[in-house]
Amino acid sequence: MPNEDILQTARTWAQQGKQLAIATVIETWGSSPRPRGSQLVVDASGAFTGSVSGGCVETAVITESLAVIRSGQPRILEYGVTNERAWEVGLACGGRIRIYVEPLLSH
Amino acid sequence: MRLTTLDQLIDARQQKRAVVLITNLQDGTQSLYFQDGAVAGTALTEVQRSLAQQALQSNQYLLAENATLFLQPYNPPLRLIIIGAVHISQVLAAMATLCDYQVTVVDPRQAFAAAARFPDVELNTDWPDAALTALLPDARTAIVTLTHDPKLDDPALRIALQSDAFYIGALGSRKTQQARFNRLAEHGYTEAQQARIHGPVGLDLGAVSPAEIAIAIMAQITQCLHRRTA
Known part of the structure; x- marks a missing residue:
């Protein structure tokens, strides 16, 4: 889904009175599933559209996004390669990504 | 935000x-x-x-x-302008749309440029040179001529060569390409200018069917887009 459609979705959701956060890939190292600029929009119920990886870190990004919606403060997330603890969030491809998560402020 | x-x-x-x-x-x-x-x-x-x-x-x-x-x-979306509302164009227009290009198909032959043949594609039935001039192709525009008819392809290529289009492709065999080269040379287009034209069009995939040829063209456009910006 192109980013502009994601922005459209964000506006539509905001018009429906939903509280939102926008996550954007700002930096990548090595192989990463989605390039810089890839975006994801999340609402307060955890519904989302778009992607910031191939599904590897979305769950963690959504959890962080909910905290950003609650606090109204942006934050920067970083994910690296999955280590031997298989349940840890990370990228199986061996890359590293940094993601900026910001709230959508209605005022 | x-x-x-x-x-x-x-x-x-x-x-x-x-x-x-x-x-x-x-x-x-x-x-x-x-x-x-x-x-x-x-x-x-x-x-x-x-x-x-x-x-x-x-x-x-x-x-x-x-x-x-x-x-x-x-930036405004990438654009693809296709000259010739032919069979290959029907597939190429759909592929380019999936790749986020805004597609315009130009063909003054109204039987070809019929909405029924190109649902959801912008059609333009002006003469190719007039159409291309009005569409103002820029550095984020690709232009492909597919009519096989010099009457339609040549005027489009002459305008395309004056633009900043990042890709210009022309359908036709090597023999056709040579004949076109000579015609454009008569109009004063140098070999260096004409080198911008990709012809025979598309990557050499051995493509045969219209869909396969469309893949070859879309692949070459993609290659030119990213090699340029890489």
């Missing part, structure tokens, strides 16, 4: 106005830098303005000022 910033960003996109979203990653404040130099939101320094220009020109996301500033360029 403020809702007003989102509205301005979406409006600029709809008006096909190039814009850069600039985010201060430390405090979350944002600015919009428009192609004409106008700025909305937080004021920008001269250095930040030139970074914004750079982001637009390269169409690359930039992380600057010790990774505290993120610039997201939003």
Whole structure:
């Protein structure tokens, strides 16, 4: 889904009175599933559209996004390669990504 | 991001106005830098303005000022102008749309340029040179001629060669290409100018069917787009 459609979705959701956060890939190292600029929009119920990886870190990004919606403060997330603890969030491809998560402020 | 910033960003996109979203990653404040130099939101320094220009020109996301500033360029969509509403064009138009190109098919032969043959594609039945001149192809435009008819292809190629189009392709065998080369040379187009034309069109995949030829063309357009910006 192109980013502009994601922005459209964000506006539509905001018009429906939903509280939102926008996550954007700002930096990548090595192989990463989605390039810089890839975006994801999340609402307060955890519904989302778009992607910031191939599904590897979305769950963690959504959890962080909910905290950003609650606090109204942006934050920067970083994910690296999955280590031997298989349940840890990370990228199986061996890359590293940094993601900026910001709230959508209605005022 | 403020809702007003989102509205301005979406409006600029709809008006096909190039814009850069600039985010201060430390405090979350944002600015919009428009192609004409106008700025909305937080004021920008001269250095930040030139970074914004750079982001637009390269169409690359930039992380600057010790990774505290993120610039997201939003250029108008890539465009593909296809001359000839032929069978290959039907498939190529669909493929290019999937690749986020805004597609226009030009063919003055109305039986070819029929809406029923090209649902959801912008059709233009002007003569190719007039149509191309009006469409103002730029550095984010690809142009492909597929009519096989010099009467239609040649005028389009003459306009295409005067534009900044990042890709120009022309259907036709090597023999046809040579004949066209000679005709364009008579119009004063040099060998160096004509070298911009990809012909026989498309990557050499051994393509046979219209869909396969469309794949070869779309692949070559993609290659030219990214080799240029890489």
